[in-house]
Amino acid sequence: MTYQRNFIKELTYTAVGIFIVLLAILVSTQAINLLGRAASGRVAVDAVAALIGFWTLGMTPLLLVLTAFISTLTVLTRYWRDNEMVIWLSSGLSLKQWIRPVLQFAIPFALLTAVIQLSVLPWAELRSREFAEILKQKQQLSLVEAGVFRNLGSRDDRVYFVETFDTDSGVMKNLFLREVDDKGRESVVFAKEGTFSLTDNKRTLELSNGYRYNGTPGQADFNEVSFQHLSLIISVTPKVVNAADSRRTIPTVDLFGSSKPEYQGELLWRLSLPVSVLILSLLAIPLSYFNPRTGHTYNILIAIGFFLIYQNGQTFLRNAVISGQLNFWLGLLPMHLLMIAAIVILLRVRSMPAQPFFSALKGGSK
Known part of the structure; x- marks a missing residue:
């Protein structure tokens, strides 16, 4: 009608x-x-x-x-x-x-x-x-502040320090990192540059041109290793939403x-x-x-x-x-x-x- x-x-x-x-x-x-x-x-x-x-x-x-x-x-x-x-x-x-x-x-x-x-x-x-x-x-990866000690990821035994940080490129200069493994061995890393990355469901810290010292505090077992590139895994996989x-x-x-x-x-x-x-x-x-x-x-x-x-x-x-x-x-x-x-x-x-x-x-x- x-x-x-x-x-x-x-x-x-x-x-x-x-x-x-x-x-x-x-x-x-x-x-x-x-x-x-x-x-x-x-x-x-x-x-x-x-x-x-x-x-x-x-x-x-x-x-x-x-x-x-x-x-x-x-x-x-x-x-x-x-x-x-x-x-x-x-x-x-x-x-x-x-x-x-x-x-x-x-x-x-x-x-x-x-x-x-x-x-x-x-x-x-x-x-x-x-x-x-x-x-x-x-946001967690980009939460970098120069001159401040911060935990790396969710682990309290991983601490890093950055002297300078370029917010535009995401490059960190003169980076110091200290971590302790399950056996009590300490690892200290010095690197000239470093960046955070998130690829293939892995959060990593990419370091270049530095030295790594491993050993147990109080014992004469520290060793020095130089490197051109070092990748440290922060988290294997991001949280999967079910x-x-x-x-x-x-x-x-x-x-x-x-x-x-x-x-x-x-x-x-x-x-x-x-x-x-x-x-x-x-x-x-x-x-x-x-x-x-x-x-x-x-x-x-x-x-x-x-x-x-x-x-x-x-x-x-x-x-x-x-x-x-x-x-x-x-x-x-x-x-x-x-x-x-x-x-x-x-x-x-x-x-x-x-x-x-x-x-x-x-x-x-x-």
Whole structure:
């Protein structure tokens, strides 16, 4: 029908604008936060863009939920404000006839949310943690300060000292290093130059043009060895991020059938967001009711209240499932069923806006 095509077209244009605005607000806020942390040295400057990308991807499902809900609410509220909905109801039509076009608009949002929530986000979360670990290791390698004794890696028996350090090239001049092995033998290294490197999952200290002295303190067994190049392994492999270490990185297929409460709670959350796109879009139909005579947009406040109750309720039930207080189905169904009941009741009432609330509820819809 013509009204359906025009309605979906207007919804699409509105959704694009709302999504861009919400995305711009959230990204700019997070960018300011990360740039502030980078200025204070808590985050590497070259990692800001990647961290913003991972964070934005993680927020996309919630943005899609909000976009579908706000778009439907905005367009239908305009219909009420311009008296188009009054003409609709006066013609003997019901608000229930808006369900089909609203679902045609919301189902693609729900499918996209499901794909991101079930497949993309676990992968992105794992890549984000791996990136953070690599970044952390690079920061440890680059944490060099001239004239200060520092531990080499995580070992307390390895200490090095650098006379000068070029921050641009990463080259250390006149380097001194002392280490003690498990047998108590001491090794002292003097080198003219040295650099840190991270290759093939190995963190190494590359030294050139120096001497190495080995022996046991108090005994005359020290020997001297000169070298042109010496590689000291700091760490054999960086920390490997395992997908099973966090419920947020576990693939969705591994969550099904699991008896672990934290896995059930994560699966509940991943399934709930796509469903909430459809439910909130349908809920926007009766919540869009606006009385042009009063001029008050109380429906917006009511819609915000419903959204907060819905999302906070789902979060509360998810946490209850994770803590083992509820089983999976008791955590998944209540809030969705409650919102569906609210949709049925409000559609019945708003189809007869001239009637008092309880009279419309008892009298039935047109």
